[in-house]
Amino acid sequence: MIGSILPDLNRVTLIVSNGTLETLLGIPFDLDALSTLGGAIILAGIGSMVVANQHRRMFAALFAGALSHLFIDGVKAYADGAAGMWLYPVSWARHPTPSLYVSSDPAVLTAAVLITVTVVTIDRYAIQTT
Template sequence: MAELLSHVLAAYALGTVVSWRLEWVTKRWVAVAMIGALLPDLNRIGLFVTDATLESVLGVPFSVDAIHTLGGVVLLSAIGAMVVADQHRRVFGVLLAGALSHLLVDAVKAYADGAAGAWLYPVTWARHPTPNLYVSSDPAVLAVVGVTALLVWWTDRTRGEER
């Protein structure tokens, strides 16, 4: 759970900082980016439902591991953009930005074999070497991201009072 919260807080911090430069990025769009940061972890549905069950329901070959890839988040962002009433392209872009922040943060975490997952699928199956910057279960990661998000929140709040 700490890793999921870390991704959401990182998307909040990044979205809020972007909102300082782009007028159209309001709190609503920061929230959409935070939802986008959750998209890659929808592959956790595999803990409850097997791939075979999903294949029988969908009628096509399916693997939940593909959700935590570039192709998976593009597809989920497109689905998310279709369910909103308006501004489909903007929703798609903001959801995708949040999801990409998740994938990029995961690209530098520690893996046992020293190579990140094939998160660039369908572009390539290559697994790049990772710098092993952090272990996802380390509580210090959540602390750093939490403090960063708190500082961004505080700065954003004080910027609003100055206007």
């Protein structure tokens, strides 16, 4: 679950602008690359170093979460009909998106909550562990 928020770490720019980061670091800087395949690999690698052991397992879990996030972002609606460059550094291409949903649509939130409640209910009450 933590891995799925990794691509959204570029939202730090809502608090601190890229210009402020450039001034502090003294170099051109942009956090938008975090919401790409390359950014997910780097962030999963950094996150896997935090645990004391099982680095590979942690990397796999974080990267799987980030990859699922990137896949879901790849099918949402964009104004120009093309997804972001989420495959970077493999490709700069922006593939056409099927425009399945708009992320700010309340129906998306409702569906996510219903799916979550269903999974939690099944996990707690329907699946009997020994």
